[in-house]
Amino acid sequence: MRKNFLFSLALFGFSVGVAVLWAKFEYDRFNHTPLNVSQEGLQLVIPSGATVRSVATELHQQEALEHPLYLVLLARWQGVARNIKAGEYDIQPATTPPEFLRQIVAGKVKQYSLTLVEGWTFSQVMKAVQNSPHLRQTLGEVTLSEMMKRLGYPEKHPEGRFFPDTYFFPRGTTDVDFLRRAYQLMAEHLAREWENRAAGLPYQSAYEALTLASIVEREAALPEEQALIAGVFARRLQKGMRLQTDPTVIYGLGDRFDGNLRHRDLREDTPYNTYTRSGLPPTPICIPSLGALQATLHPAGGEALYFVARGDGSHYFSTTFEEHRAAVQTYQLGKGKPNGN
Known part of the structure; x- marks a missing residue:
């Protein structure tokens, strides 16, 4: 009887050991196996209020992630399950699950660009802003004075006020936020050069x-x-x-x-x-x-x-x-x- 008990206990211990080793193997394999992403990359939009589970499910449905539960467990183990950021993400080939998790926790969303060219008039600046498919248009047909008021600079004439540069921004950035950023950059350069x-x-x-x-x-x-x-x-x-x-x-x-x-x-x-x-x-x-x-x-x-x-x-x-x-x-x-x- 005692021999049977000891044998069962040994068998149980062996089984637990095997299970632990298998879990460690699976965990290592999961951590080091890149997501199934094509050479063109994968565009993933995480809506506001999304959870790690819903993100993992979305990746699984797109056949980019074999075991969605593993990503959930990884996020919980790292204590970041509640820290993911909404936005549009560009997932590149060779991205591993831990790298992807760090990306969405840090909020490293896909960036778009718009270049304001030196020598442009304000009319040309606004045309470029309005034609950008990645900026959210909120100004509509407002007057120049109303627009400058929304930017936070009432009574200022807009001509010449926006610094020519290439600006990077996530999809959904408003036209007001974009213009305010270009205005502030010109103001900073002008103040420094004037000084x-x-x-x-x-x-x-x-x-x-x-x-x-x-x-x-x-x-x-x-x-x-x-x-x-x-x-x-x-x-x-x-x-x-x-x-x-x-x-x-x-x-x-x-x-x-x-x-x-x-x-x-x-x-x-x-x-x-x-x-x-x-x-x-x-x-x-x-x-x-x-x-x-x-x-x-x-x-x-x-x-x-x-x-x-x-x-x-x-x-x-x-x-x-x-x-x-x-x-x-x-x-x-x-x-x-x-x-x-």
């Missing part, structure tokens, strides 16, 4: 510098000429000369500009016509790059007061009006250009 500006500049505020930087952005096709062009404009402002820059005239014409700037356009007085009005225009005319901002706040020295496009992206800079007229004769006349700067 470190060169001495003796003819701008009374950071906003005036932003306005001139937008003009420099539109005039300079070559980054290496931005500081040279900024120097010309800074000296003109210091001497009380009009800026006489075509991009401001074009901006003032708005939708009426057909790609051909005429002499009558230069004579048409608008708030942005720097041929008919002195000083800076009332607002920026586009979003300037960081390079244009830096060039405007650290303009190149020298005596040049004029420049004219050569036709290859570069400019010829002149100190006197006589030299400038000769350069216009050389580079502009007969090319459909009404004038040089």
Whole structure:
């Protein structure tokens, strides 16, 4: 009788040992076996309120996970079962269950991108935002003043205020959140560059510098000429000369500009016509790059007061009006250009 008991006890112990070894083997196999994901990856949307069990079931239904219960047990063992984040996830090939679990606990959701290009007007910025299929549109047909109020910047004009960059964001980000982020980034760059500006500049505020930087952005096709062009404009402002820059005239014409700037356009007085009005225009005319901002706040020295496009992206800079007229004769006349700067 005692022998039978001892045999049964030994058999039970052996069975438990085998079970433990099998469980450890299965656990190791589960942890090191990647999810069944194709080379293109798997897009998984975890809705708000989802549980680890529902996520595991979804993966099982998509044939990406053989044993959904194992994922649930793993999450509970790690104490993260209640910590998963909703969102859209991009599961790459070779992702193991523990790696996937870390991904959804950390909220590493799939990121989309939208690029705001230097030199764009606010109208172009808004068109890009509205055409993004990954941003959630909430602004609709609101007025500019209402839009800026929703961004948290009432009474601010939007032109030139959004930093040109490539922004990454998860699906469902609102247009307001996206624009606020770009606005804040421009504000940060502008504040820093204004704080470190060169001495003796003819701008009374950071906003005036932003306005001139937008003009420099539109005039300079070559980054290496931005500081040279900024120097010309800074000296003109210091001497009380009009800026006489075509991009401001074009901006003032708005939708009426057909790609051909005429002499009558230069004579048409608008708030942005720097041929008919002195000083800076009332607002920026586009979003300037960081390079244009830096060039405007650290303009190149020298005596040049004029420049004219050569036709290859570069400019010829002149100190006197006589030299400038000769350069216009050389580079502009007969090319459909009404004038040089």
